[in-house]
Amino acid sequence: MKVKEAKDPTKIVGKNGVVLRKSNYDSEGSGYRTYEVYQRERVGESTEKIKPSQLISDSFRFDPYPSLEILRENYPCYRDWLSNCYWITRYNDVTSIFSDDANFETRSKNHFLRAEGLGKDMGSELPVLFAQEKSFDEDTSRITSKLIEELLTNRTVDLATDFAAVLPLKILAEQYGVSDEESSQFGHRYWRMQRGTSWDPRLQMDGKNAAQELLDFFAGKIRSGEHKDMENCLSAMVALGAKGKDVVATLLNTDHETMHGALSNLWFNMLTSPDKFEKARSSKRMLKLAYLETLRHSPPVLSAERFALREIERFGRLIPEGARLICSAGAANRDPRIFDNPEEFTVDRRDMCQREPRGQYRADGLASGIAFALGRPSIHPAVPEDRPRSMYAIIRDASVSASQILIESTRGIQLEKDETVYLSCLTVGEMHTCWKLPVSLQAG
């Protein structure tokens, strides 16, 4: 006789046994509260469990999760006097900030690079978006196959630097009409320009120089009319009247970090857990789930900044106008209020949204992993016919396709023995990813 399971009051379970929500909204704030303020500032609150210097330390650069857990579980809106910011670390709090354009603003990368002469970011123009979607969908397979063919000539390959880091740049080069001969230099300049948005003034200076070099490069390209024979992002932009400075501004605000970091972290997670790898490689769907779980479990972009547009009370604190909020994906994506066993990399996780969230960070009643660089969830309730898919979906599909091709073209991908691999940020605040992942590859 089948025994009816006792109802767990802490969970709300939907059809097919999927956990829809951990609990009803309760006084501890585990529910979804976008604009709700749940407590006033607490007199005498102390933060002795953490020192702000921990959040900029070397150990944080390698493994930020223990410190983030302290923040999330004890000080969900932590006033960091050292870095002059507020750390927001719970899932519901982070997503509520992202959904609140009226009170919190995003600043573009132009603001951080502070380079002179940059133009307009044309990344949201429809023709550019269509060109991008077309390139990712049509070029990814070809570029990946060619890259793997080259890699197979070596006995040992570093998947982090030779594959994950190179592929997005090669696709980008294709989209901007950069020839094979120019692509290495282009990739170098692009990488330097992106790092120029860092807090490090030396990187910033180098980034500005790289932006100028790219500006000269694209101005020359446009002048020579090369783009006229092309059908890509560059030609789409020039058709809209773009100058070199607009192309560079668009490039600056183009994300490569998520594809690079997610690919690297996906392969890191799979290769360090052979059983998970077996499961992930069993089908393309499983590989897609492993990719989504990677963005949740080990997001390459650990946090995103938002700035308070006005003095506002949130999460029991009075946040002053102009305050910088560090919205932490690393902490929010491991919030036990949202995900079961959040520290675990689970390929077919059942309490996470398995498709692109629309209009909010949840779909099907489930939370999604927050991946900032992919942008906020599409505001469209369904994919309209006259618009391309969101970057979230495009990058996901491209990354999964590329990984699938790598799996199909090779056999026995294994980590080199005696190699210690780990995730880290190059400097505090930069991408948290695997920078060294040596494997032996054999053609399949």
Added chain:
Amino acid sequence: MSEETVELGPEIDPRIFDSKEFQKDPFPIYKQLRDHHPIYHDRFHNRWILSRYWDVDGAFQDNGSYDRAMYKADGPYDFGSRHVFGPNILEYGNSDEHRRLRNIVAGQFVGQKLQDFIPMIHQISEEVIDRFIDSGEVEIISQFASQVPIRVISNMLGLPREDEDTFVTWYQDLIAGLGFGGEHLMRGLNARNEMWDYIDPLIKKRSVDPGEDLLSRICTAEIAGSRMSSDEVKGFVALLLAAGGDTTEKAIANMWYHLMYTRPDQMELALSNPDIWENVFAEMMRFDPVVHAQFRYTTREIPLYNDVIPERAGVILYLGAGNRDERAFKNPDTFDILRDDLHMGRENRSGRYKDGKNGHLGFGIGQHFCMGYAMARQESAIACSKLAARVKKPRPKNMVHPGISSPSIDSGGFRSPEELIMEFDK
């Protein structure tokens, strides 16, 4: 403020500001800031830095552009609940409320009211010196510098003298609580709460039955019919203990440090001339003041040196750097109590003096100019001249000294040596 073109120099890694190296010797970085980055955007700490004398001076004077308060002073909030001192004027920015509170108390520390306290400062200094004068050696910080100010303050407030050691513990914890580390905040809040419990009955008593002491005066002082509330009095007493106690303690220690180690050749002059201690005080406040930085928040976009500080940005005014600006002082890195380009007399909030000389920035300038400036100067000069008169052939016990340093970034506090032992003939 200057609009000159600045030649960019080597970039400064903003992590240097958290280093022990900077806490100990910030002056090479200050020079780099002044010369090559007079407006420095420190993205690592999310703030801007001004370091040249006239830029710091200009920001202090410009209340319309630079606000002291993080929050809007007219917001519907309970101020001070999270501040380690409790509600106090530091939280009220440039508002009318700040002016009201300041006007109530500011008059208590200048003019005749200050003169009334002078004999007591003399007496307390002598009493403290009596304790060690026969030993031939004094650790200046613990046996002298930390003993005088707190006794002066508790005496001014009319508090029981047997509790003075407790006040020292409280003010040290209150000051540490201003730092970044949470455990220091907890210590500070505990000290504040203990002090409030201690002082509450005294406030009630003196509000209805005032005496001649400062606490009675503050409880009953009125400006346009307005008195301080009980919480405001408590917040002010915490501020007075911490800001008036610790800063003067460190000032006295630093004055002796510089004469013992930085300019021993000027020690003889200071020993033979009691009036010169006012110069020692002024030069110490220029050369390496107790407080090196003040924070402000911009109220509008500030164009400066071909850059723009955005609205509501945090700005550090490095008065420690401004004081060493070659644009304001000759040979700024030389400690010289006879310097002829520094206003050595009493400071004022305008920072402009009839002798045409520049003043030090150590007390700030403008609306938030240190209220206790005259008290600190008198107290330091009197205590030091008393000690100088009593000791024979004073000399450092250790020929090598680790020097003055700021405390670690986790705790609040002021610059001073950790230990300063002086020997003298009995």
